[in-house]
Amino acid sequence: MKIAALIPLACPGMTALGTDALPDNLRRRILVCEEVHPRLGSPCWMWTGRTNRNGYGRAWHGGAEPVAHRAVYEELVGAIPTGLILDHLCRWRRCCNPGHVEPVTPRENVLRGEAILFAPAIASTITEGAQAHA
Numbered sequence: 844m845k846i847a848a849l850i851p852l853a854c855p856g857m858t859a860l861g862t863d864a865l866p867d868n869l870r871r872r873i874l875v876c877e878e879v880h881p882r883l884g885s886p887c888w889m890w891t892g893r894t895n896r897n898g899y900g901r902a903w904h905g906g907a908e909p910v911a912h913r914a915v916y917e918e919l920v921g922a923i924p925t926g927l928i929l930d931h932l933c934r935w936r937r938c939c940n941p942g943h944v945e946p947v948t949p950r951e952n953v954l955r956g957e958a959i960l961f962a963p964a965i966a967s968t969i970t971e972g973a974q975a976h977a
């Protein structure tokens with residue numbers, strides 16, 4: 844499955860998430876990169892479960908199916924203000940580290956852009972993976 848092969852591309856080594864603060868249904872599907880993100884100072888938490896067609900993790904959680912990084916953020920940080928979305932500061936859509944996302948308006952998210960921070964080879968792999976999953 845292409846999407847599983849994509850994860851080692853981002854993180855040469857990954858370990859289980861060592862926090863008990865998350866419910867099992869979320870924690871068991873997250874692997875932590877060994878490398879710390881150079882700008883954010885902490886490692887990405889990669890979602891290994893299902894993703895939606897845009898490449899965001901999908902969690903079965905609380906009787907609904909939110910995107911995984913929102914579910915993790917609400918568990919560990921708190922409610923996301925109505926109308927705001929979480930912008931990935933690390934640019935990895937499947938990353939669930941609450942320190943790697945920031946609540947912003949949809950307009951601000953668009954203005955910040957996304958594609959420019961991807962290495963082209965990685966971006967094309969993500970697109971392929973997302974399409975394979977659609």
Ligand SMILES: [Zn+2]
Nearest residue numbers: 887933938943
């Ligand atoms: Zn991240």
